[in-house]
Amino acid sequence: MKLYLFFLIFSFSWLFAQTQTSLNIVTPQPFYGSEENSASFVIEAKKTLIDSIEIITDTNETIKIPIDANRSFYCKSIKLHVGENRVKVVGYKNAVAVKEEARELYLTSKVDKEHRYLPKEYVKGYFHNDENEKLCVQCHDMSVNEVKGEAFVDVKKSNCYECHKNINTKKHAHAPSVNWLCTTCHNGEVGALNKADSAKTKYSVPDPIGDVCFSCHKKHKEEWGKNRFNHEPAESGRCNKCHNSHSEDNEMYLRKSSWDLCTTCHKDKIEGAHVVKTFGRAAHPTHGVKDPSRMPKELSCISCHSPHASNTSSLLHSQSVMGICSRCHKK
Amino acid sequence: MKKNISKLLGAVVIVGALAYMFQTYGVGEKLGRLVVIMEDIAHSLKNAKHAYEDVNFTISDDELRDIDIVKISKEMQSSIDKKKEQRAEVKAPPQIKADEVRVEEQPQHNKTAAREAKIVKLEDLPEKFKPLKQYLHQPFKMGACQICHDSNSKNPGALIQKKIQDICYECHKTRYTKEFDHTPVKDGKCTDCHDPHQSNSKMLLKADSVNELCMKCHDAKSTFEAKAKKLFVDMKLEVKHKPIVEKSCLECHDAHTADHKSLLSFDGKMDLCLDCHDKEKEKVTHSKFKHGGVNTSQKKCLECHNPHATQHKKLLKKDPVATCLECHNKEVKSDEDGGMLMNMKKHFDENPNWHKPIKDPKKGCSACHEPHGSDNFSILKKSFTKNFYANLENKDFFCFECHNESKITKRVIKSNENNVTSFRDGEINLHQLHVNDRKGRSCRACHDEHASKYSHLIREYTDFNGVKFPLRFVETPEGGSCAPACHKEFAYDRVNPKGIGSK
Known part of the structure; x- marks a missing residue:
């Protein structure tokens, strides 16, 4: 009798587990913080319960994955955009959505002050650890x-x-x-x-x-x-x-393009008279025109400044301030 | 009234002068500009934004984490250390000891007094000595047989001493003064080479010439004595060392005794050779880069050359390439910078397309390399570069000795100038574009100067900062494509241009 009861409970729990794991996102974990513009989705699917998977990004890109009788794990690299991403994974059986799961991912950007750091609820994700790779080695050479x-x-x-x-x-x-x-x-x-x-x-x-x-x-x-x-x-x-x-x-x-990149931090240079303001009211341009010293490239911060190091203050390309003018104004 | 008129006149003159100045110096215009300037300044003061943003001094935890405190503290420490170092006293260099001067002892040679002897007339000499030869031994000429022979003995030719050398050294006392002796000298067999009575050659030799005498024993085919093989010299080979042919073996060797091995007056591995070979001496001793094969090897010159005779030009032991590969059949340590030189034998074996000069049987490797030493790296005969990037302004590269410079200087090459370069996209010279346009890249960036699997000696891998990147060169009948680390896959075609030059 005891044995019978045990079997009953066991089979129930097994059935329960079956319905629960018809579709399961193994990675990424919920609120996944990423520094790279793609995230690997590893989805575990039960072939008996669903026959196809769809991954839908918040830019409405849809990726369909048919279910293969021989495997239970499916991988896909999803492109991310800066900021919050919401990716839905839907399991279908006979063209009817059976199970839906979603993941929030956050792509940080080093040159975007708004998205520089992860919001509080997000945790930086790591993929290549032994636990994850244990699943991968079934198909991939890791x-x-x-x-x-x-x-x-x-x-x-x-x-x-x-x-x-x-x-x-x-x-x-x-x-x-x-x-x-x-x-x-x-x-x-x-x-x-x-x-x-x-x-x-x-x-x-x-x-x-x-x-x-x-x-x-x-x-x-x-x-x-x-x-x-x-x-x-x-x-x-x-x-x-x-x-x-x-x-x-x-x-x-x-x-970013060099001018946009520099002004990400040096915001005060976006507007106003940066180089020199003449009496004619229009300031010297810092972008949007061709650079005579590096034709045919456009004028940018790096036309005058070295982005790394210099012997002249303000990281100028030349030995003196007047020298920088004469790079273009030859007379 | 008069006063008023003069005042008026004065005023008119001043006004006139002012008007004249206004006209000539454009004061009015200048004043007008000043007004505009003042207006501008006022406008700017009123409307211009503050040059700097208001700074927000609150720092988030994340930003604080980004500040590298360890590095800052290290920098501070290092600057303190630097100042301390500057204060530290400079140690005095140890005094150099004077070299010990050694004086070599010169051997003393004393002439022996002439001996009294019973004189035999030439006519009375035994028949076997007749007719007399060109050169006669002095005692023999004098008929002083008794100096050597015992006249009281029953045997006609009996000697006064048992050992011949004892007799010879009675007069010729200058032997046995140096370190190495010729074996017959050591054994006291003077008469092996010299005839004690007379000879047709100088020094009373037992042969017609010195060389002939030497070869009696030292010929490879001589059965005179079973000696070590290295003592044999095969003088029948095609290329012979000039002094032996034009003069004799004695140009280098001493017949009796010498300070150096092989009866040489200098060290035979190099010093002796450089005594005559001035050009090579200059290269070997004074060049900036020396060939390990001559400079640090065991056998020095004799690593590559045979001093007597060989089948190959320049008295090389093997043909030019094979001689070099004798050592360069493994990675060898470079004398230049201590790095490892590649295994050239393996490289040539694996890559069937060799650079033309190497295939030339007369030149081989020495077409480009100077095996005795050179002021150019890799002992090259003329300058080249080790670098991936190279300014081709002076164009003094060795390559241009054979390859035409217009290959890299001409931007446009018409199809009838096909011989200049076939590395073209239509008429655009891609050599010039790669090498001489905005950045100078050296020939070796793409070409392997020794050998390659690909045509045009295109490298399989190019070395950039110590990493081997494949060029992924694919050749087509009228062009080809490359996908190196420098750029994505670009294709070129001489007939149907792909438009690379415009990129």
């Missing part, structure tokens, strides 16, 4: 197959490529990134500013990143070190504040 100091001839052979290909789609791409030499920077170490990441992910990047950057860009370190004046982000080795080390539509992988 090892690093990169040869130190030698790029892939066919980048698609990188084990990182399949899930992270979104990061290298923009116009200007950083060579180590587009050649999938990921561990050059993602060395699993942490810096003084991201000690919290320690041991949470295998592929953390030290913050400040400077030493990693300068391991290749040695010349810059040497040159800038000799200069009297330094731009704070460059000096403190936080190159990734302005540069996106993967890919960006702007030259030099800047996170």
